Amino acid sequence: MRSDAPTAAPPPQGDARERLVAAATDLFGRHGVRGTTVKMVAEQAGVSPALVIHHFGSKEGLRAACDRRLAEQLRAMKTSAMADSPALYIPRASAGMDDSRPLLRYLARVLVDRSPEVDALVDEIVDDAVVYTQQAEDAGWIVPSADRRARVVVLTLWSLGALVLHEQLDRLLGVDLLDEGGDILPYLQTSVEIFTDGLMTPEAAALLTAPEKGSS
Amino acid sequence: MRSDAPTAAPPPQGDARERLVAAATDLFGRHGVRGTTVKMVAEQAGVSPALVIHHFGSKEGLRAACDRRLAEQLRAMKTSAMADSPALYIPRASAGMDDSRPLLRYLARVLVDRSPEVDALVDEIVDDAVVYTQQAEDAGWIVPSADRRARVVVLTLWSLGALVLHEQLDRLLGVDLLDEGGDILPYLQTSVEIFTDGLMTPEAAALLTAPEKGSS
DNA sequence: CGTAGGACTGACTGAACGTTCAGTCAATAG
């Protein structure tokens, strides 16, 4: 064979099992699980579709394997990041890891098309963020909250939401959260500005939390 | 099985065309476009699959019709809401409209599986939010920003991101953005707290915007 | 009345999909 590369896939390496999970993560992330066929995955991994079933039992089994690898790798990169704020978790976490693009793209997809593994992973992220936020609060970097966990949940989901909508963010702001070499400063600076200066004046906040009674 | 009501669909009303678009919006939002068959849509609308093609040419044509209706209805409900903050746009907008659940669920899905119509709709939302934010700033409700548009984009995407991840938000905080009678106060209060009190102390912000030079 | 046209359907088709299956090949063990 003379080194055929039909897609823009990296040259296959590792054993077939690893290659399949990597290809599936990439393709699932790009086209969604339903939009990806086992044939596509097999081709990108350089094997036959039948081998996918041989190793993982079914397409769903392959997805489960991707979920496990996602959880594993995300756990590995988590400690280094997140120390600051859960809202900046993703851009900071990804910066610490090579080749995290397909992984994060897969995460973005699978956050919507949920699975038990991903739900558990989100729980973990929130739990960790609670701890780190507590520490940051003790250190005087973060202001206290009326409901610490609720705030972490909201911030985490805003951050993950921005990841899920990374295509829109790229379109509107020119910031690609999945482009490792890319410039995410506009997003970062804007986030930090909101988190330091705040957004609303006290009067406006009063209007919102105690709005007019009854409907319009 | 007698009197089969396979799904919890409302009794069909209106002409077939309207019923089809409504059914498609509902099912596309619930299972994604790819996870919905034209047969499912036809059944929920009480017609035959062939009629879907007759009216819309293709499944993609049906989706385009859903996009058009989404844009139309969202335009109708927009003026009443958003006056406060783009970050609270969705929960406030939906409050002003009956039966907005399927529509917003469809929006949440289609924000990820993009289409030209949806991209244009997002642009519109951002443009409108810029205007309203400007007014709120002039009125003294919102603090100024170094980059007004960038801030609006980030806030809008956080808000839409929370909508896209509404299942996770419901799971983690017990707040269902798509449940019209539901209690979204925990989400609202937390958001307002962040937007008024801020999140980070000035020292922490300084560390983030001017981080260590060079990579690790 | 007749006929033209749109709404609508049941039966069908070709393609694509996940999965099965029989079997090849290479490596390892006895």
Next chain:
DNA sequence: CTATTGACTGAACGTTCAGTCAGTCCTACG
């Protein structure tokens, strides 16, 4: 050597799906 096992494949199978087609029903209009 034979036996066994696991990775791996080509060819097929059964199913599902979007889309086609011929034709029926209903309504409007001459």
